[in-house]
Amino acid sequence: MIKLIRGGCYYMDGALVKENQAFLTAEQKAKAQKGTMTYKILRAHNEGDEENLKIKFDAIASHDITYVGIIQTAKASGLEKFPLSYTLTNCHNSLCAVGGTINEDDHVFGLSAAKKYGANFVPPHLAVIHQYMRETEAKVGRMILGSDSHTRYGALGTMAVGEGGPELVKQILGKTYDIKRPETVAVYLRGNLRKGVGPQDVAIALCGAVFKNGFVKNKILEFVGPGIKNLSMDYRNGIDVMTTETACLSSVWETDEKTREYYKVHGREEDYKELKAENPAYYDYGITINLSTVEPMIALPFHPSNAYTIRELLAHPYEILSEVEQAGRKLKGDESFTLTDKIVDGKIYVNQGIIAGCAGGMYENIAEAYEILKGKSTGTGEFSLSVYPSSQPVFKSLVDNGYIGGLMESGAVVKTAFCGPCFGAGDVPANNGLSIRHTTRNFESREGSKPASGQLAAVALMDARSIAATAANGGFLTSALDVDYTKKIKKYSFDAEIYRNRVYRGAGDAHTETPLKYGPNIADWPEMIPLGKNVLIKAVSVLEDPVTTTDELIPSGETSSYRSNPLKLAEFALSRKDPAYVGRAKEVKAAEEARRAEGSLPEEVLKEVGPLQIKEGTIYGSCVVAVKPGDGSAREQAASCQRVLGGIANIAKEYATKRYRSNLINWGMLPFVADKLNFKVGDYIYIENIDELIRNGAEEIPAKHLSGKSVKDITLRVGGLTDDEKNIILKGCLINFNAAK
Incomplete structure (x- = not known):
């Protein structure tokens, strides 16, 4: 295959x-x-040399989880107007069910910013970000940068990259995206x-x-x-x-x-x-x-790469589900999580089906799902099926061609364009439930459950066709190869009037006199201190999982509503992975604030770190130690929340993605790498002359590691840093770096 x-x-x-x-x-x-x-494409957008690329993008895009922070950061850095096409969509925090008015307050802020600085604004429920960008902004040969990890328009000849918000800020301020070729x-x-095999099957196999x-x-x-x-x-x-x-x-x-x-x-x-x-x-x-x-596939919890053919799973249901069940019990911390109970007379019963978002909610996926369900029923039992078309134009064409009415008749519930099922803000399954979804991810807790509160549900990714086949079979897992249906579907028709009559198209048309409209939850970034001559770092969380996702670093779901308020959002950092992290980090931050106010660290800290002989000019901060952090979302908050809580570094064997490492750097944090992670919570790392080492481009950093009363010399690495990245770290964050200029 x-x-x-x-x-x-x-x-x-x-x-x-x-x-x-x-x-x-x-x-x-x-x-x-x-x-x-x-x-x-890269050559056409590169302002650097052949190997050290400095990319200028043609357009950028953000949704309502990210654009407030990006605009606030750019504003603090001297923003006057957006110099390139910027599209703000509202497809993540579309439901105003958490925190009262704060989601809609963000939308009002976004529209005022689009008018003031010159951007496009797509109101809630009109389109998910990537479908809108496909329909209106992609061009062959273009490059687009988005503050969402699934920024991908390659099939349209557009090279698109998903990164953290600070990289968009750099583009807004006329800077470049710097990478090695x-x-x-x-x-x-x-x-x-074959008929019955869809795009998600190919994607899961890949x-x-x-x-x-x-x-x-x-x-x-x-x-x-x-x-x-x-x-x-x-x-x-x-x-x-x-x-x-x-x-x-x-x-x-x-x-x-x-x-x-x-x-x-x-x-x-x-x-x-x-x-x-x-x-x-x-x-x-x-x-x-x-x-x-390629066969119909299923990506079992808790990652899209946990791939099996549906045929293989149905042939060995107990053996395969038992492995996932054990992984879930480890995550939940008890034996109550079950998947093998879904096996009924050799078949696998699922509780929920979802077809949604930038991956599942496209016209052909939904139309073929209808053809499979035509004349059948999803049943009156526990199993439910929800369908979210990816945009109102897609929705309208499905309505015009009779597909929506047919899906409703089968028992499916059809909803508006919304990304919630992808990140835990919509259709959260019941505890111990098993949901099959044509969405993008199935990380642990991403569907919205809270293991720390005794909840855990499971999501498996599948293609819309096999989800529909399962729905037609009353919730028993079924491959679309095992059903007979008509694949021929009616031609899609795009109605441009839908956007013309509702989307604010303001890119390149700034009205600088327009005031920004702030809701009570929208807060400025707190002060970020520059890097000192020396650093004392306390390990306040040590994560031993092979991979740590951004969902674990800062959970999705209802926390998304607080992403316009850095201090409130930081309270959720690592809440599902290490609930004690926030308290420990705050203790370090309070000690550093005391040092800056009184000229020295509190006596209890000095007593603990006595063997290190701390010199003047030392700043004190915390770090997270993890094997391979940063898989998944581009969300900058996975790094910024650590920074807001006084974080100054991460220590890892490697970083799962470039974008997470970039987020650390842009928030002024040291992206350390170590061959061995022999650290415990409460250990200290002390580095002298760190400012000179960073400024001079040293890739190996000599440090002292205090564990208990034992001090060892260790070597940390930061990898290659561009000149701008060095200066961002020295200044304390991208905001400080830009403000200094």
Whole structure:
């Protein structure tokens, strides 16, 4: 089904050829390295040299969890007007059910900011962020930066990257996105999907093949090959948006007449152009996918890469679910979590089905789901099915073509465009429930449960077609290959009037006299102190899991409503993973505040760290120690909440994503790496002359580690830092860095 090429390869004459079988000269290879679509797009947007890229994006996008913080940060840094197209959508905190008025207050602030600084504003329930950007902002050859990890428009020939908010602030302030030239991976598609196999099946299979081994981490995926022509644009978009779960940096696809037709349908045929790799084009790695052999898949809890074929799961339900059950019990901390109880007479019963968001809520997914459910019932038992079209234009076309009415007749509940089911703010299952979802993620607790309160539900990712087949079978897990249905669906029609009559299109049209409208929950960032000459760091949380997601660092769900208030949001940091973290971090922060007010650390701290002989000019902060933190969301709050609580560093074996490491740096935190994590909660790390070491670009940092009464010399690493990154850390955060300029 999927094969990995662990080395260089060429895309030549319509085939993927290993480097050692291509017999090309060094000169031909050098030319082929510049023949990728990736190279062409990056070159057109690069203001740096060939290897150290400084990228200027064409457009940026944020939703209502992130845009308030971004605008507040940019405003504190000297924002006058947005210099590039900026789109603000309202698809995450659309439900005003938490915290009274605060969600709608953010929306009012967003519209006032769009008018004042010149941006587009998409009101709640109109579209999820990535569907709107596909429909209106993607262009072949364009680059878009979004403050959401699933910012992916590669199937439309647009290279898009999801990053933390501070990277968008840099673009707003005329700065660049600085990275080493990323490696490229050819994803060669051939064959044709069988009826019943959808885009999520391909995506889950791909995640299962490459995530755990880090095969594409921080690389760019380039989709090529004869199989592309056999995929509709909805299928391509559905696969593409899930590439985020492989840990790649971005993606791009060859374009063709189907791509042209997509732009034409959306009234933007002029934004299309042919985008192809040269013959030959060289890639650092390769992946081949035979679409003809892809089966309906399921990604079991608690990660999209926990991939099985549905056939395999149904053949061995107890053995496979038992493993996941044990993982869930470890997370919950007791034996009450169960999955094997869902096995009934050899079949697996699920409690809930969801088709939603930027991955599931597209027209063809929902239309085919209707065809499978036509004339059937989802039943009157515990199982429920909810469907969220990804935009009002998609919703209207589904209504016009009779699909919505048919789904309602089957028992499905159809709702407006909303990202809530993806991050735990909508359709939270019951405790111990099993939900199958065509959404983007199934991390622990992301569906909204709270293990610390004795709750844990489970989410498995599946394609809309097999979810519909399961719904038609009364909630018993069913592969769409096992049902008979008509795949032929009615043509999609895009109604531009929906957006024309409701979206505020203000990009490039700033009305600087317009006042910003602040709700009572919107707060400024607290003061962030600059890096001192020396640092004393206390480990206040040590996480031993192989991977720590951003959902664990700062939970999603109802906490999202507080993301316009840094101090309130920080109270939720690590609340589901280490509930004592906030209290410990606050103690360190209070001691540092006392040092700054009185000239020295409190006596009890000095007594504890006596063996270290702390010198003057030492600042005191906390750190989180984790094996591999930062998988998942681009949310900057995973780092900023630590900073607000007095955090000054992370120590890890490695960082799961570039974007999390960038978030740490942009919030003035030291992104330390250590080969061995021999740290306990309460340990101290002391580093002298840290300011000089960072300023001079030292990648190895000598430190002293105090554990109990024992002091050891250790070496920490920070990796390569750009000049701007060094100065951001020295100044204390991006806000301070920009304000100083």
